[in-house]
Amino acid sequence: MSMDRRAFLGAAGLSALAMTGTQSLEALAGAGRPETTPEGRRAPRWGMVIDLRKCLEDRGCTDCIAACERAHNVPRLESRAHEVKWIWREPYERAFAQRGSGYGDEALRGKRVPVLCNHCDNPPCVRVCPVKATWKRGDGIVMMDWHRCIGCRYCMAACPYGARSFNWLDPRPRVKEVNPDFPTRTRGVVEKCNFCEERLAQGRGPACVEACRERALTFGDLRDPGSEVRGLLRSRHAMRRKPELGTEPSVYYLA
Amino acid sequence: MRDRGLLVGGLALFVAVITFPVWYNVAAGTPTRGPEPVRPAGTGRCVGPTEYMRASHMSLLMAWRDDVVRGQDRNFVGPDGKTYAKSLTRTCLGCHTSKAEFCDRCHDYGAVKLTCWECHIDPASLRKAQR
Numbered sequence: 001m002s003m004d005r006r007a008f009l010g011a012a013g014l015s016a017l018a019m020t021g022t023q024s025l026e027a028l029a030g031a032g033r034p035e036t037t038p039e040g041r042r043a044p045r046w047g048m049v050i051d052l053r054k055c056l057e058d059r060g061c062t063d064c065i066a067a068c069e070r071a072h073n074v075p076r077l078e079s080r081a082h083e084v085k086w087i088w089r090e091p092y093e094r095a096f097a098q099r100g101s102g103y104g105d106e107a108l109r110g111k112r113v114p115v116l117c118n119h120c121d122n123p124p125c126v127r128v129c130p131v132k133a134t135w136k137r138g139d140g141i142v143m144m145d146w147h148r149c150i151g152c153r154y155c156m157a158a159c160p161y162g163a164r165s166f167n168w169l170d171p172r173p174r175v176k177e178v179n180p181d182f183p184t185r186t187r188g189v190v191e192k193c194n195f196c197e198e199r200l201a202q203g204r205g206p207a208c209v210e211a212c213r214e215r216a217l218t219f220g221d222l223r224d225p226g227s228e229v230r231g232l233l234r235s236r237h238a239m240r241r242k243p244e245l246g247t248e249p250s251v252y253y254l255a
Numbered sequence: 256m257r258d259r260g261l262l263v264g265g266l267a268l269f270v271a272v273i274t275f276p277v278w279y280n281v282a283a284g285t286p287t288r289g290p291e292p293v294r295p296a297g298t299g300r301c302v303g304p305t306e307y308m309r310a311s312h313m314s315l316l317m318a319w320r321d322d323v324v325r326g327q328d329r330n331f332v333g334p335d336g337k338t339y340a341k342s343l344t345r346t347c348l349g350c351h352t353s354k355a356e357f358c359d360r361c362h363d364y365g366a367v368k369l370t371c372w373e374c375h376i377d378p379a380s381l382r383k384a385q386r
Contacts, residue, residue, distance in 0.1 A: 178376060
């Protein structure tokens with residue numbers, strides 16, 4: 001078969017386009033992300049619903065924070081420059097930063113709300129990590145491998161929720177009560193909420209959810225229409241933090 | 256080769272100086288000692304054969320680490336068919352209760368610096384610190 005220069009260039013261009021085309025399509029479709037568990041069951045999509053009416057934070061309750069710190073050896077550092085946060089309190093205005101609601105959110109203004117890693121569907125922290133020390137699991141948990149973290153803090157710059165903390169100081173001596181079942185971290189790594197994946201593996205719920213005496217926090221499978229979280233979301237209007245950024249958080253707030 | 260005596264003498268002196276610590280210890284009767292790690296008392300078996308564990312425990316631990324953190328695979332079926340949790344603190348230190356007398360003995364002897372314990376916790380030394 002003979003081919004002139006023009007036909008050859010045309011065919012080469014089309015093949016290159018076809019190749020890159022399928023690759024970008026696969027990337028867009030999120031290929032390689034398992035939607036099922038190794039046992040073949042449909043993977044859950046973990047999420048949390050926080051009922052701000054039930055939360056007693058305004059009465060000084062910090063049970064969820066204390067439970068998390070106990071479970072994960074989170075150091076208590078008062079200095080803002082060094083603090084390490086997994087779940088913490090944030091003024092409503094800073095957590096939601098919603099403008100244009102007029103007097104619509106007056107009931108919530110001045111209130112402090114519990115905030116944590118949103119375990120986004122589209123996590124910016126995962127995209128920027130140069131060593132894959134943080135990644136998104138099939139069940140939606142944005143997981144961290146502290147063995148692999150090099151402490152570059154790109155993920156902290158990328159996270160729009162400030163959900164990641166850097167260990168500037170050795171955390172071990174600053175942990176109040178060390179839980180031997182969970183590692184502490186070392187100086188120079190980033191850490192954040194892991195949705196209690198180590199407890200989920202044992203079939204238990206997250207520590208913060210278990211600790212809340214008002215049951216203001218609810219944890220469950222967002223993909224299952226019959227789950228408790230989906231039931232709550234059907235019953236009341238819910239908000240997510242900074243929805244305009246397209247990160248698709250999996251933590252919902254019932255106003 | 257007029258300076259042969261000087262060369263051979265110098266070489267002999269060099270060898271003598273270099274091997275001096277060996278002769279010194281032989282003369283002083285210092286016994287040769289290995290690391291002597293303390294193995295657990297019971298008759299329980301380890302997750303793998305002793306020879307394998309001695310040579311390759313680090314590879315096994317690295318594989319466990321990646322399996323648990325990155326693969327959500329937390330159970331290990333040993334060659335004996337028993338299932339173990341892939342846990343340094345629970346499974347390994349569950350039998351080898353003294354990190355100081357088991358892990359540290361060999362690693363100190365071989366001058367191997369570990370980073371495991373910068374994050375992972377040895378329950379025994381934690382109890383000691385709390386007392």
